[in-house]
Amino acid sequence: EAGVAQSPRYKIIEKRQSVAFWCNPISGHATLYWYQQILGQGPKLLIQFQNNGVVDDSQLPKDRFSAERLKGVDSTLKIQPAKLEDSAVYLCASRGYRDRGRGQYFGPGTRLLVL
Amino acid sequence: AQSVTQLDSHVSVSEGTPVLLRCNYSSSYSPSLFWYVQHPNKGLQLLLKYTSAATLVKGINGFEAEFKKSETSFHLTKPSAHMSDAAEYFCVVSDNTDKLIFGTGTRLQVFP
Numbered sequence: 001e002a003g004v005a006q007s008p009r010y011k012i013i014e015k016r017q018s019v020a021f022w023c024n025p026i027s028g029h030a031t032l033y034w035y036q037q038i039l040g041q042g043p044k045l046l047i048q049f050q051n052n053g054v055v056d057d058s059q060l061p062k063d064r065f066s067a068e069r070l071k072g073v074d075s076t077l078k079i080q081p082a083k084l085e086d087s088a089v090y091l092c093a094s095r096g097y098r099d100r101g102r103g104q105y106f107g108p109g110t111r112l113l114v115l
Numbered sequence: 116a117q118s119v120t121q122l123d124s125h126v127s128v129s130e131g132t133p134v135l136l137r138c139n140y141s142s143s144y145s146p147s148l149f150w151y152v153q154h155p156n157k158g159l160q161l162l163l164k165y166t167s168a169a170t171l172v173k174g175i176n177g178f179e180a181e182f183k184k185s186e187t188s189f190h191l192t193k194p195s196a197h198m199s200d201a202a203e204y205f206c207v208v209s210d211n212t213d214k215l216i217f218g219t220g221t222r223l224q225v226f227p
Contacts, residue, residue: 003158004158031213040219040220041219041220042205042207042217042218042219042220043159043205043215043217044217045214045215048214056212056214091158091159093159100213101147101166101209101213102147102164102166103149103151103161103164103209103215104215105161106151106158106159106160107158108156108157108158109158
C-alpha cells in the first residue's frame with residue numbers, strides 16, 4: 001500500500017511570507033496528524049483530525065497556523081505570516097481505526113527554512 | 116502526564132558490536148511504548164511497539180526492547196550493529212488518548 005505522501009519536500013521563504021504544506025494519508029485512514037520537528041528535538045503534535053473534524057489543536061499556534069481537512073482525506077497546513085522560529089520539519093502521520101494505540105504511519109516530511 | 120527521557124543524545128559503536136539505546140518513561144496509565152527510527156531525509160519508521168502483551172518485544176532489523184515496569188524503562192538493543200543502523204532513534208510513549216509523546220532522540224553512529 002502507498003504510504004503517507006507530503007509535498008513539497010523542501011521550502012525556503014522569508015519571514016512574514018506565507019506557506020502551505022499538503023498531506024495525503026494512507027487510503028482509508030480516518031485519523032491524520034500534523035507534527036512540528038525542530039532541529040535536535042522530537043516531533044511535537046500540532047493538530048489531530050478525525051475524518052474532517054479537529055480532535056486536538058491545543059498545541060497549534062492559532063494566530064499564525066491553520067489546518068484543514070475538508071473532505072476527510074488530504075489535509076493542508078498553512079503558516080501566515082511565518083517567523084524565523086517556524087524553521088522545522090513538518091511531519092504528517094495517519095492511522096487507521098484498528099491501529100489505535102499501535103502507532104502511526106509517518107510521511108517523509110516537509111523541511112521549512114525561514115530566512 | 117506522560118513523558119520519556121532518552122538518556123543519551125549520541126551513541127557510537129563499531130560495526131558488529133552490540134547496541135544499547137536507553138529510555139525511561141513516566142506515565143499515569145498503563146502505557147503503550149514505541150521506538151521509531153529516522154534516517155536522514157526520511158520519514159519516521161516504526162521499529163517496534165509494546166502494548167501490554169509480552170514484555171520482550173521484537174522489532175524489525177534485529178532490534179528488540181524490554182519493558183521493565185519496576186524500572187520504568189524501555190531500552191532498545193541489537194546484538195550486532197550494522198552500518199545501515201546509523202540514524203536517529205526516538206522513544207515514544209502513548210497514553211489512553213492515543214497521543215504520542217516523543218523523546219528528544221538518540222543519534223546512533225556506527226563505525227566500520
